[in-house]
Amino acid sequence: AQTVTQSQPEMSVQEAETVTLSCTYDTSESDYYLFWYKQPPSRQMILVIRQEAYKQQNATENRFSVNFQKAAKSFSLKISDSQLGDAAMYFCAYRSGGLPTGGFKTIFGAGTRLFVKA
């Protein structure tokens, strides 16, 4: 079974600085997708960035980028120029590429709470 591990329960960053959130996963599949979701206090889950496993190039969305190391099964999120609005829970998630090796359920890590200091 697939697992997702976020080893940092909490992280703190100074406004305008850069922070990296760690995520590792375990799978025997070769086709899968990885995601980072943000959950602010409002509870609304928001997709931050996604990465297809077959793509070697790391995904980037404005101030958010990932370091995808497929062999190491590592998928870290880097937030540059941190802003107060970035404060939230961040969840790393894994989804199988589908049948026949797996279904489409998404496995989430336990989350990392990010604090941003002014």
Place this chain on the structure above:
Amino acid sequence: GAGVSQSPSNKVTEKGKDVELRCDPISGHTALYWYRQSLGQGLEFLIYFQGNSAPDKSGLPSDRFSAERTGGSVSTLTIQRTQQEDSAVYLCASSPGRYNEQFFGPGTRLTVL
């Protein structure tokens, strides 16, 4: 356009009662997911619907939990004979297809006294 909506936003019930939680996905989205989020925890997959295919129920924790999706749109998650450990936020998400991003609703906070 309208996002995923869930009702009620909060539900308080007594142990042993049945509850129904509703999810209205984004119009046209064929995939629908239910998750449970216990306090301070990540999301636990419960069930997945994709079009007319048989749902993936592999995440349902017990036979007290069931879900249906009528007409490929609205979904209802039913918990029978609720227990205190069922207290959590129940999140619904929909997606245009199985390979696409999931859009989440605001969740229903269930409290079982």
